[in-house]
Amino acid sequence: MNAFPPHSRVLPAADQMTEAERSRILAKAALFAPPPLLDEQGRRDLVGLSREELAAEMAEIGEKPFRAKQLWHWIYHQGERDFAKMTTIAKPLQSKLAERFTVGRPGVAAEQTSTDGTRKWLFEGRDGQKVETVYIPEEDRGAVCISTQVGCTLSCRFCHTGTQKLVRNLSAAEIVGQFMAARDSYGEWPTPKGEEGRMLSNIVVMGMGEPLYNYENVAKALTIIMDHEGIGLSRRRITLSTSGVVPMMDRCGAELGVNLAVSLHAVRDELRDEIVPLNRKYPIKELLDACRRYPGASNARRITFEYVMLRGVNDSEAEAHELVRLLRGLPAKVNLIPFNPWPGSPYKTSTPEALQRFAAIVNDAGYSSPIRRPRGRDILAACGQLKTESERARRATRDENPA
Numbered sequence: 001m002n003a004f005p006p007h008s009r010v011l012p013a014a015d016q017m018t019e020a021e022r023s024r025i026l027a028k029a030a031l032f033a034p035p036p037l038l039d040e041q042g043r044r045d046l047v048g049l050s051r052e053e054l055a056a057e058m059a060e061i062g063e064k065p066f067r068a069k070q071l072w073h074w075i076y077h078q079g080e081r082d083f084a085k086m087t088t089i090a091k092p093l094q095s096k097l098a099e100r101f102t103v104g105r106p107g108v109a110a111e112q113t114s115t116d117g118t119r120k121w122l123f124e125g126r127d128g129q130k131v132e133t134v135y136i137p138e139e140d141r142g143a144v145c146i147s148t149q150v151g152c153t154l155s156c157r158f159c160h161t162g163t164q165k166l167v168r169n170l171s172a173a174e175i176v177g178q179f180m181a182a183r184d185s186y187g188e189w190p191t192p193k194g195e196e197g198r199m200l201s202n203i204v205v206m207g208m209g210e211p212l213y214n215y216e217n218v219a220k221a222l223t224i225i226m227d228h229e230g231i232g233l234s235r236r237r238i239t240l241s242t243s244g245v246v247p248m249m250d251r252c253g254a255e256l257g258v259n260l261a262v263s264l265h266a267v268r269d270e271l272r273d274e275i276v277p278l279n280r281k282y283p284i285k286e287l288l289d290a291c292r293r294y295p296g297a298s299n300a301r302r303i304t305f306e307y308v309m310l311r312g313v314n315d316s317e318a319e320a321h322e323l324v325r326l327l328r329g330l331p332a333k334v335n336l337i338p339f340n341p342w343p344g345s346p347y348k349t350s351t352p353e354a355l356q357r358f359a360a361i362v363n364d365a366g367y368s369s370p371i372r373r374p375r376g377r378d379i380l381a382a383c384g385q386l387k388t389e390s391e392r393a394r395r396a397t398r399d400e401n402p403a
């Protein structure tokens, strides 16, 4: 990408810096690019291609653009993976497609279901790298929590994923594929009409990894998921959680317009520097300014501030009051997450009394502040518990620092 597109020449200096920083972040993301989409027989996976790319593939094999539209419908509306079952396509073309293309899904390496109904999959990419995906059912709907990276460059102290180095970014195919494979598991194909009554009705981009450090693939995947002629999930049903990659938040808001969740977790820079190390780069004030600019945020569509409750670390009454002060004027709600322990984790969950007191202060100030009920703890599927065995091969040229 061009670091300084023509219009940026007239931008104020601060914006030019942000643009330069965005370019750096995107260049860094490219270093951890996923492997190509071809299988052993050289066939290309059609999942994860944009509409334009799909049309280009059809043009390449001498087919008309409407074929791309037909395929889109079969792949994302019907959930069909077998070209031979795509009945609106004549047999000779079915064979031609099958010779050159596949309609893939990530491989399922393991699947577990919690006593509370939460389901977790361990998915395996073609290169053997693994990520986890979680489905959290509610009575008449449910959210799929998808991952965006194998590991994470950041190392938030309370997070299990943060102990796993970044191995690589996931491709758009692997990101969309997690949701499609979850739908396979519940047989929710073809895509139900309208958005009501779906079992897999929402997406939270809150699994492994920092989505805004893999922005291009995440954006492509979410654009596919939001397409009306396919999966058709609206941006209101998608929430992207970031630990605060400020320069990318503006782009995410402008281009995707999905709901935003921000992992705040501390109200003072000193503490946030320690538990969310990205704070040293983008401190609380800059983060909250980016939230104020976030397009589409309103009282009807609030920004969620996630706050993991760590016993004796960030859960005092004074901190609750400070949180209220910081959020003043922002269309915000607060999600209090009781800390979910993992093997070797250095913190304890706040006591129920501390949780209640904290929630009451935030609530009395007019911010909704539900305490998130932990789901799937028995199978290590709750927030911050995801981790896989994938390790990065040694490469001397890559460093660990974010962007």
Ligand code: SAH
Pocket: 156, 158, 159, 160, 205, 206, 207, 208, 209, 210, 211, 241, 242, 243, 262, 263, 306, 307, 308, 337, 338, 339, 340, 341, 342, 383, 384, 385
């Ligand atoms: N990287 C993104 C999204 C993934 S983490 C982010 O940090 O926002 C999803 C949420 O789970 C974040 O709010 C994260 O801070 C929280 N989390 C991480 N570890 C946790 C733990 N052990 N207990 C509870 N929540 C945790």
Ligand code: SF4
Pocket: 152, 153, 154, 155, 156, 159, 160, 161, 162, 163, 207, 208, 209, 210, 243, 263
């Ligand atoms: Fe990465 Fe988010 Fe975990 Fe921090 S909380 S280490 S950003 S996945």
